[in-house]
Amino acid sequence: MLLPSKVLAQFNWPYKVTNGKAVTEVPQRAAGQKSALNMATPKLKTVRVAFVGLGMRGHDAVERWTHIPGIQVMALCDHERDRAERCQEYLHKASMPAADIYYGEDGYKELCKRKDIDLVYIAPDWKHHFPVAKEALNNGKHVAVEVPAAMNLSEIWQLIDLSEKKRLHCMMLENCCYDFFELNSLNMAQKGVFGEVLYVQGAYRHELSPYWDAYWKKDAQDKLGWRLEYNQKFRGDVYATHGLGPIAEVLNIHRGDKMKTLVAMDTKSVNGKKLVEDRTGKPCTEFRNGDQTTTLISTENGKVIEIHHNVMTPQPYNRMYQLTGTKGFANKYPFEGFALSSDELKKSGVTPSSDNLSGHSYLSNVDAKALVEKYESPIVAKYEKQAKEVGGHGGMDFIMDSRLVYCLQNGLPLDIDVYDLAEWCCLAELGSISMDNGNIPVEVPDFTRGQWNEVKGFHHAYASPADEAQAAKDAMDFTAKLKEKGKKYWEKAEKAAKK
Numbered sequence: 001m002l003l004p005s006k007v008l009a010q011f012n013w014p015y016k017v018t019n020g021k022a023v024t025e026v027p028q029r030a031a032g033q034k035s036a037l038n039m040a041t042p043k044l045k046t047v048r049v050a051f052v053g054l055g056m057r058g059h060d061a062v063e064r065w066t067h068i069p070g071i072q073v074m075a076l077c078d079h080e081r082d083r084a085e086r087c088q089e090y091l092h093k094a095s096m097p098a099a100d101i102y103y104g105e106d107g108y109k110e111l112c113k114r115k116d117i118d119l120v121y122i123a124p125d126w127k128h129h130f131p132v133a134k135e136a137l138n139n140g141k142h143v144a145v146e147v148p149a150a151m152n153l154s155e156i157w158q159l160i161d162l163s164e165k166k167r168l169h170c171m172m173l174e175n176c177c178y179d180f181f182e183l184n185s186l187n188m189a190q191k192g193v194f195g196e197v198l199y200v201q202g203a204y205r206h207e208l209s210p211y212w213d214a215y216w217k218k219d220a221q222d223k224l225g226w227r228l229e230y231n232q233k234f235r236g237d238v239y240a241t242h243g244l245g246p247i248a249e250v251l252n253i254h255r256g257d258k259m260k261t262l263v264a265m266d267t268k269s270v271n272g273k274k275l276v277e278d279r280t281g282k283p284c285t286e287f288r289n290g291d292q293t294t295t296l297i298s299t300e301n302g303k304v305i306e307i308h309h310n311v312m313t314p315q316p317y318n319r320m321y322q323l324t325g326t327k328g329f330a331n332k333y334p335f336e337g338f339a340l341s342s343d344e345l346k347k348s349g350v351t352p353s354s355d356n357l358s359g360h361s362y363l364s365n366v367d368a369k370a371l372v373e374k375y376e377s378p379i380v381a382k383y384e385k386q387a388k389e390v391g392g393h394g395g396m397d398f399i400m401d402s403r404l405v406y407c408l409q410n411g412l413p414l415d416i417d418v419y420d421l422a423e424w425c426c427l428a429e430l431g432s433i434s435m436d437n438g439n440i441p442v443e444v445p446d447f448t449r450g451q452w453n454e455v456k457g458f459h460h461a462y463a464s465p466a467d468e469a470q471a472a473k474d475a476m477d478f479t480a481k482l483k484e485k486g487k488k489y490w491e492k493a494e495k496a497a498k499k
C-alpha cells in the first residue's frame with residue numbers, strides 16, 4: 001500500500017496500486033441497508049428549517065428562504081453570536097417570527113437535538129460541513145449542505161451510509177445546476193438536440209483575491225482564514241462541484257453511466273505560496289494545491305469529462321460548461337452559444353434562419369433564441385421571473401432552494417442525491433492520489449455499490465398537477481398565517497424595546 005508522502009497531505013483513505021492503477025477501498029453496505037437511489041420521504045406540508053453557518057453565504061440563504069411559501073425558519077446558528085442574530089432582521093422584514101439563536105463551536109449540537117426541525121441547511125467553512133451534517137442526520141433531520149459537502153472519501157462514505165440507513169435526504173447545494181443556460185441545455189441534451197454528448201468540460205476558474213481576507217478566521221492567530229489554509233494543506237480539485245455538477249447531470253452519471261477512471265495534473269504553486277507569505281511574513285515552503293489543477297475522467301459508456309480548478313491566477317470568471325455531442329455543441333463561457341447544422345436545427349423542430357448553417361460557427365442570436373424558446377426547461381419557465389427578483393447569483397440560488405422545498409413538500413426524490421454529492425466531491429482525494437503517484441490513473445469508486453445502471457437517465461421529479469396545486473395552497477395558507485403571527489410578534493418586541 002502506498003500512502004501520500006508529503007508532510008501536509010492529510011487525505012488518508014486506504015488504496016492499493018495494482019498494475020499502475022490506484023484503487024480505493026469500497027466499504028461494504030451493511031446487511032439490510034438499501035440504496036438511497038430515487039429515495040422519496042413522506043410529504044412535509046411545512047418545511048421547518050434551521051441554518052448553520054451564517055457567514056457571507058449562509059446569511060444570504062436566510063433572506064432567500066423568506067420568499068418561499070410553506071417554510072418556517074426555526075433556528076439560526078453560527079460560531080459568532082452576532083452573525084446568527086443579524087439574520088433575524090430578514091425574518092422581521094418578512095413578518096416572520098424570530099428564530100432561536102445558537103452559537104459557539106458546538107451550538108449546532110443543541111440545535112440538532114430539537115424535535116421541531118425537518119431540515120438543517122449547512123453553510124459554514126469546509127471543515128464543519130461534515131460534523132454538522134452527521135449530527136443532523138443522526139438526529140433524524142434531512143440535510144442540505146453547501147459545496148463541497150464532503151472533503152474526503154471518509155466523509156463521503158459516511159454520508160452515504162447515513163443517508164441510506166436513516167432514509168433521510170443528504171443533498172449538496174450545487175446551485176450551478178440551476179442556472180438558466182445549464183437548465184435549458186440539459187433539457188436540449190435530454191431531448192437529443194446535441195446527439196450523443198461525448199465530451200464535457202466544467203470549471204471553477206475564479207481568482208479569489210478579493211475574498212481571501214473576507215473568509216472567517218477562527219482566532220487572532222489565524223492569519224490565513226479557513227479557505228486559504230485548506231488550499232495550503234490539500235492537493236487535488238478541492239472545489240470541483242460547480243463545474244462537474246451540471247455536466248454530470250447531462251451524462252446521467254449513476255443513472256445509466258458512471259465515472260470510471262480519473263487522472264489529475266496540477267501546476268506548481270506560485271501565487272498560493274505568495275498569499276501565505278504575504279499574510280505570515282515567513283517563507284512558505286509547501287503549498288499543496290497547485291495554482292491550476294486539471295482532472296480528466298473517463299466514463300463507463302466511453303465519454304470524457306474535463307474539470308479545471310484555478311482560484312489563484314488573474315482570469316475572467318469561467319465555469320466552462322461545454323457540451324460536445326455527435327450532432328451539436330453548447331458552450332457557456334465566455335459567451336453563451338450553440339452550434340448546430342441547419343439540418344439538425346430542423347430536426348430539433350426549429351426553422352433555421354438560413355439553410356447553410358454548418359455547425360462550424362455559433363448560431364446567430366435569432367436561431368439561438370428560437371432554440372432556447374423551444375427547449376426552455378420547465379424549471380426555468382416556472383421560476384425565472386421570481387428568481388431574478390429575489391436573486392442569489394442571478395437567480396439560480398433561489399431556484400435551487402425552491403426546488404428543494406418543492407420536492408420535500410411533495411414527497412419527491414430530490415434533484416441531487418447523496419451519490420451526486422459523492423461523485424462531485426471525490427475529485428479532491430482521488431486527484432491527490434493520482435498526482436502524488438506521478439499522475440497515475442485512479443479508479444473512481446461506484447458509490448451506488450453496484451446499482452449505477454438501475455435508474456435510466458437523470459430527471460427532475462414532479463408531482464401530479466392536483467397534488468402540486470394542493471401542496472402549493474397549503475404552503476401559501478401556512479405562510480399567510482405565519483406572517484400574521486410574525487407581525488404581532490415584532491409589534492410586541494418593538495413595544496418592549498421602547499419601554
Ligand SMILES: NC(=O)c1ccc[n+]([C@@H]2O[C@H](COP(=O)([O-])OP(=O)(O)OC[C@H]3O[C@@H](n4cnc5c(N)ncnc54)[C@H](O)[C@@H]3O)[C@@H](O)[C@H]2O)c1
Nearest residue numbers: 053054055056057078079080105123124125146147215216
Ligand atoms: N454555492 C456557492 O455559490 C457558494 C458561494 C460561496 C460560498 N459557498 C460555500 O458556502 C460555505 C460558506 O462560505 P462563506 O463564503 O459564507 O464563508 P464565511 O467565512 O463567510 O462563513 C463561514 C461561517 O461559518 C461559521 N462557522 C465556523 N465554525 C462554525 C461552527 N462550529 N458552527 C456554526 N458556524 C460556524 C463562521 O463563524 C462563519 O460565519 C463554504 O462551504 C463555501 O464553499 C458556496
